[in-house]
Each structure stands twice: as structure tokens, then as C-alpha cells.
Amino acid sequence: MTSGGWVYVTYTVAALGALALYLALPRGRASHRTAGFVFGVASMAGLLTVLRYGLGDPAASNLYFLILSFLTVGGAVRVVTHPKPVYSALYFVMVVLATAALAVLAGAEFLAAALVIVYAGAILVTYVFVIMLAQQSESAAGALTYDTTAREPGWSVVAGFVLVATLAGVILERPWPAAEGEAGVAASNALSIGREVLTRYAVSLELAGVLLLVAMIGALAIARKPVPTDEVPPPDETAPPGETGRRVRPF
Amino acid sequence: MPYAVPFMMLGAVLFGIGLVGFLTRRNLIIMFLCTEVMFQGVLLNLIAMGLRHGNLQGQGFGLFVLVVAAVEAGLGLAIVVLLYRRRGTLDAESWRTMRG
Numbered sequence: 001m002t003s004g005g006w007v008y009v010t011y012t013v014a015a016l017g018a019l020a021l022y023l024a025l026p027r028g029r030a031s032h033r034t035a036g037f038v039f040g041v042a043s044m045a046g047l048l049t050v051l052r053y054g055l056g057d058p059a060a061s062n063l064y065f066l067i068l069s070f071l072t073v074g075g076a077v078r079v080v081t082h083p084k085p086v087y088s089a090l091y092f093v094m095v096v097l098a099t100a101a102l103a104v105l106a107g108a109e110f111l112a113a114a115l116v117i118v119y120a121g122a123i124l125v126t127y128v129f130v131i132m133l134a135q136q137s138e139s140a141a142g143a144l145t146y147d148t149t150a151r152e153p154g155w156s157v158v159a160g161f162v163l164v165a166t167l168a169g170v171i172l173e174r175p176w177p178a179a180e181g182e183a184g185v186a187a188s189n190a191l192s193i194g195r196e197v198l199t200r201y202a203v204s205l206e207l208a209g210v211l212l213l214v215a216m217i218g219a220l221a222i223a224r225k226p227v228p229t230d231e232v233p234p235p236d237e238t239a240p241p242g243e244t245g246r247r248v249r250p251f
Numbered sequence: 252m253p254y255a256v257p258f259m260m261l262g263a264v265l266f267g268i269g270l271v272g273f274l275t276r277r278n279l280i281i282m283f284l285c286t287e288v289m290f291q292g293v294l295l296n297l298i299a300m301g302l303r304h305g306n307l308q309g310q311g312f313g314l315f316v317l318v319v320a321a322v323e324a325g326l327g328l329a330i331v332v333l334l335y336r337r338r339g340t341l342d343a344e345s346w347r348t349m350r351g
Contacts, residue, residue, distance in 0.1 A: 014267075021268070025275055047264065051257050059253030069261055076265050076288050080272030085280055092284055095265075099291050102261070106254045106298050111310050111317075115294070118317050123287070123324045130328045131280055134335040146277040146342035156274035164267035171259050176303065189310075196307045197314065208318040215322040219329040227336045 006054040010168045013046035018161035025150040025157075026083040040077065047073065054172070065105055071098040083148045085131045089124060096120045110190040258299035265292030279331045279341045283324065290320045 020043050024036030051060050051069055059065070075094040082088045096119040103112035150156075197205055265288055272285035294313050301309020331341070338345050 017264075018271075021271055051260060055256045055260060057253060057256050060257045065254070065257065069257075072261060072291075073264055073268070076268040076291075079281075079284055079288055080268055080276070085278055085284075088281055088284055092287060095288060095291055099295060102258070102295065103298055106258065106302055108298050108301070108310050108313075111294075111298065111313050114314060114317055118321055119287075123321060126324055126328055127280065127284065130332060134280070134332060134341055144278075146340070146344065147281075149277070150275040151277050151344070153275050156271050159274065160267040160271035163270060164263055167263035167266075168260060171256060171263065176256055193307050193310055193314075196311050201311055201315075204315060208315055211322055212318060215326050219325045222326070222329040222333055225333070227333055229337060229339065 006050065007169055007172050009046070009054060010050050010172060011165050013043055013050055014161055014165045014168060016046060017043035017164075018157045019043075021077065021080070021160070022153055022157040024077070024081045025153045026081060026148045027153065028145070028149050036081075044070065044073065062105070065102070068098045068102050068105070071095075072102065085135060085147065086128065089127050089131060092127075093120050093124055096124070107189060110193045113190075253302070255299045255303040258295050258302070262292040262295035262299065265289070265295065267292075277343050279334065279343055280328075282343065283327050283331065286327075287320065287324070290316065 016039055020036050020039035022036075023032040023039060048066055048070060052066060072095055075091045075098060078091040079088045079095060082091060096115060100112040100115040100120075103109075103115065269285045269287075269289035269292060272288065273282050276282055276285060294316060297309045297313040297316065299309070301307060301313075334346065335341055
């Protein structure tokens with residue numbers, strides 16, 4: 001098939017995926033889980049076909065690559081559609097691990113290790129901790145309403161479809177000529193990336209350290225501050241006596 | 252440059268899924284998780300561009316993106332905890348007074 005033909009196949013797959021996402025988003029009692037699942041399977045098969053045959057990359061026939069693509073995209077869809085936050089976080093761990101494995105496939109071992117340590121190790125623990133800390137107990141009817149009802153699913157899915165279709169169109173239309181300049185990735189990835197970061201990007205590395213320090217102090221300053229709850233508003237002379245809660249005055 | 256173009260396509264798909272999630276979900280924590288999904292798409296794109304040019308600049312830039320993602324998660328979750336203590340709910344709609 002010509003590249004022009006694959007563009008339309010990709011648009012169709014993106015439209016199918018958007019429809020699947022629209023149906024699978026949590027929407028209270030009126031969810032269409034089964035239909036979303038069917039369309040999701042169809043669009044996933046289409047996506048894997050496009051990745052395998054449509055991009056003209058012989059390396060994409062690698063079975064591991066296809067399996068990892070499936071895990072990455074499927075996990076991301078479940079992060080977005082799962083009504084329970086803890087499960088979303090766990091699916092996100094799957095996305096991170098699959099992405100790290102993809103990075104290993106591409107020869108980026110150091111970035112893969114950093115992904116697993118920083119994302120799956122540190123960031124996800126923070127997320128799960130905050131979910132445990134802030135999650136309200138579920139009501140008798142099941143999960144919380146704001147977790148089970150999506151906000152404007154139609155327009156959001158349209159926006160996502162337009163974005164993905166545009167990006168995919170650009171990726172498919174461009175010729176992507178073979179690499180120029182420096183030859184290949186070095187034998188030892190960690191060694192060469194360490195050399196790169198500590199010589200060419202030494203200033204950026206220091207800046208990144210400063211950024212982390214500033215963020216740490218900022219997070220401490222934010223989290224330590226005592227917060228008045230809106231149910232018991234702080235005494236305020238200018239407020240009329242009967243007014244409590246639900247309205248925040250600027251400054 | 253094996254994998255470069257497929258990685259770009261995967262990155263685009265991940266970014267789109269994350270965008271839809273960020274726009275639709277109402278739980279503040281899940282909204283942040285969706286931005287992290289978008290970050291994964293960006294990282295895949297950086298790896299792909301590094302592959303395409305046959306050098307390590309893409310991966311080096313990816314490392315710095317990782318640092319910014321960690322910073323964003325830390326500060327964002329601190330703000331989420333602050334908002335939760337104020338309203339007692341994680342619903343983003345409870346802050347619709349900020350819409351004006």
C-alpha cells in the first residue's frame with residue numbers, strides 16, 4: 001500500500017480509538033463498557049497493524065516491540081478510563097515499565113533504568129501515598145461520583161482525535177531520511193550518556209539539581225502551611241455574618 | 252535508525268490518550284497522572300529523535316525531562332493535598348469558582 005493509503009488507515013484507526021475511548025470513559029450508570037471494549041480491541045489491532053506494516057520500518061516486526069506497544073497503549077487507556085484512582089496508578093506503573101522496556105529495545109538502557117527508578121520507584125509511590133491520604137471513603141452506591149462521571153467526554157475525545165490524527169499525518173507524510181552526523185549509539189550507553197551529561201550539559205545538570213532543591217523546599221513550604229477549611233471559615237470582618245463556605249474571596 | 256518512526260507514532264498516541272484523560276477526569280490526582288502519561292509520550296519522542304540523528308542528545312534531554320517531571324509531581328501533589336485539606340474533596344469541579 002502507498003503511504004497515502006496508510007494515512008487514511010491511520011485516520012480510521014484514530015477515529016475508532018477515539019470512539020472506544022468515548023464509550024469506555026466512566027459515565028455513571030450509563031457506561032458502555034462492552035461496546036468500548038469491542039471498539040478498543042478493533043482500534044488496538046489497527047494500531048499494531050499500522051506500527052508493523054504502515055511505517056516502513058523493518059525493525060517494527062519485532063514481536064517484543066509489538067507486545068510492549070500493546071501494553072503501553074492499553075495501560076494508558078486504563079489509566080484514563082479506570083474509575084478507581086489506585087488502579088489507575090497501578091496501570092500507570094505498567095505504562096512506565098513498558099516504556100522502559102521500549103527504551104531498552106531502542107538502546108537507551110540508562111534512560112530505561114532512570115525511568116524505572118524515578119517514575120515507578122519515586123513518583124508512583126508519591127502518587128499512591130497521596131491517593132491513600134486524600135481518597136474519600138466510597139459512598140454506599142459504589143465509587144465516588146466524581147470518579148465515575150467524566151466531564152465533557154465528547155469534546156475531549158474530539159480534541160484528542162484531532163491532535164493524534166494531525167501528528168500521525170505529519171509522521172506518515174514526512175520522508176524521515178536516514179540518520180546523518182555522528183555514527184550510531186556508543187557501545188556502553190551509560191558510559192557515553194554520563195560523559196555527555198557531565199561535559200556538554202554540565203551547567204544544565206547543576207541547574208537541574210538546583211531545580212530539585214527549590215521544588216523540595218517549595219513543597220515543604222506548601223504542605224506545612226495550616227489550611228483553613230471552608231466549612232469553618234476564618235473570622236473575617238468584611239464578610240456578612242450569615243455567609244459560610246463555598247465561596248473564596250480573592251486574597 | 253530502527254524504531255525511530257514507530258516510537259514517534261506511539262508517543263503521539265500516548266500524548267493523545269493523556270490529553271483526553273486530563274480533559275475528562277474530575278479527580279485532581281488522576282488529572283496529574285494523565286499529565287504523566289503525556290510525559291511518557293514526550294519521552295518516547297525524545298528517544299526516537301535521538302535514534303533518528305544517531306546521537307545521545309535525545310536521551311540526555313530525556314533525563315532532564317525526567318527531572319522536571321519529578322519536580323512537577325512533587326509540587327503538584329503538594330498543591331493537591333493543600334486543596335484537599337481546604338475542601339475535603341478531590342473533585343476539580345468544587346473549584347469552579349475560579350472560573351469567574
